[in-house]
Amino acid sequence: MIGFPALKQKKEIFLALDIGTEAIKSLIFTKEKEKNIILGADLKEYYRLGIQDGADLDKEVMKEAILEVVSQAKKQAKTEMKECLILWRLPGNILKEKIVLNSFQRKNPKKIIDQEEEDEIYHKIINQTQQEVSQGVFQESGILPKDIHFIDFKILERKMDGYQINQLTGISGQNLVFRILFTFLAKNYLENVKKITKDLGLERLKIVSEAENLCLAFSSQKITAVFLDIGGKFTQIVSMKEGKLQTLSGFEMGGEIFSQKLSQILGITKIRAEDLKIRYAQRTLSEEVRKRISEILLYDCRSWFSNLKLKLREISRGEEKILPQTILLFGGGSLLPEIEEILAGEEWDDLPFLNRPQVKFISPKDLKNIEDRAKIISTIQYIPSLLLCYTP
Template sequence: MGFSFFYKKKERPFLVLDVGTEAVKVLACRKENNKTVILGAATQYFERYGVFNGQDFAAEIIKKAILKAIAGAEQDFIIYSERAKMPALVTLPPDVLRAEIIEQTFRQKDSKKKIARKEEKIILEQVFKGAQEGISQTFFKKFGILPKDINWISFNILNIKVDGYSVRWVQGYNGRELKFKILVIFSPKYYFESAQKILESLKLRVSKIIHLTEVLPVVFGEKISDGIFIDVGGRISQIFLIKNEELMQFRELEKGGEIFTQKLSETLGIDIESARIFKEKYASKQLSPESEQRIREIFLKEKRTWYESLDIFSSPIFLFGGASLLPEIRETPGESKVFYPKDLSNIEDTTNKINVPQYTPSLLIAQFYGKEILRHNSSSR
């Protein structure tokens, strides 16, 4: 899937639909010159946990949450009548929309012959096929999912080397060994098709299904060329290593804010929703010092589990996502900083709602799309 259409002059508004493991975030945006203007924003939590666990893809619960989030954004900006016309950028939960970085090597028989355009196409087809096979084998061993049950979404070349020298493309070069670093976005077919049906039923004009690995180097690279970025989600956190504006590594950590919510629920004997609200008040310093101290004691084991699972020894570390405000996560060892929406440049928030790092991933996607609009309009002049 690619960006299906762009607009010049005054851009048509677009939607960002960020579906996580716990909640749905919706932004209604417009690109105005170099700024991304936020016209509407809303968050809606799922009515129950685990809607994406195993084979339990609770379509009606997910659809209901998306509709409520869109309705919340509509209170700021009337988008209902325009919804079918507006491009929508969609990201799905990390266990539904997957990303892997894989390296592939292609060896030429004639190292002195320059690579023509037709040969480049054949080479890329072979390395992409090799990437598919490598990921399929790993995925089958880990989850038991067959290659035929994987939906391949995109292949993005991060780096190419010809006999050890970095190049932007292979056409016109000669050499023996061609090395490719490839970012592959894919999804288990069952989950992906279920998500597609939900989006179609909502009459959303999906412009692109997008993963944060595609977004971060483009948006952050200009401002922060090196660092570790952690999107602290509900059940799954995503860790990105960027060096010299290039995505070097990516991995998922099957831990996030949910372990703290569950601990509060079990210890205090309250339901999950009440525990989540209590946790958020603790994270935003709305509790008394005595209550804060009590929760810190409750979270001691979970804090240690988080640190040990993280296994990061370099810095700087930039944290964002719904659970990044928890002291137990903010105090991640090393030079760590919570990345707020206000830390992003060229954002105009007309709603005064997006002041928490829970919205940072959605804003990154909005800015990425804005950059694509500018790039497309510049190249078409």
């Protein structure tokens, strides 16, 4: 009997598009066993392209920028992408992530829950919670419930009569409590994402929850920490306990405010101010200039810190009475020296930390199972992009 060699299985290629509030990044990667292999990447800052906001997905200049970063990454990857899956990360002011607590009371607590009742409970609790979230968004932003699209949900925790359970079937009891993560956005943004995906010659897309992927990236380490993703216009706060997502928060303030202050005080264009901020963060300026810039940025840095403490205080008033001892930083806005200095040097006595929190940066090498064959991922600006590699 003649044996034929097995056909070599074609590797699936993934395109990750990270739409930030200050820059756009692309990654092309594949998977080999448990490894995520980076084949190509590119980054473009908006201020160099005349783009005001990453939310402007419908503008032609933004579409051209996306096509450009994908084109540059493709040149490095040297691979076909006709059938690849495109993974989208959107800014925190577009893609919303919200953890919601909701309860359900059973009419017959002595009855053991079967599969049919479990499906009915989930259907009711998800629909009810989505309606409540939609109404909350309408009150906050004026977006009508019919104009909101729910991307996904994940049940983080289930409790029956105060006891944590892993499933409903086979359980009896009366009072159920669910903690659920919802990911959603306005429908007009979703249509823009679909249009750009089509313009790239692709059909398959997935909009990804950063908080969920952050947990997947650090799940094996069972880490307990507060993660700060400091972008251009938004600071996202993710609290994790033993590798599990606990709370989400954030506020609309990031690295862009420091560029604006430099432009305003020094009377220079936004482009020159952004260049100056980058050189300052890279510590390539003279000591005299660095001291002057530090004085200019101090007020806004303290304002950012006050907003952070306010949100951490809100988190501590919920289920997390004691805040994690470790604060992990990533995102382009975290590169500013003042951010690290104020976190390390200011007082935390008015917040419920057992000891003074330790502040650390997440670097690409801290992410497990990432292999950078392209040898171009050298900055923490790429951390949000690399998290897309963990998408299930």
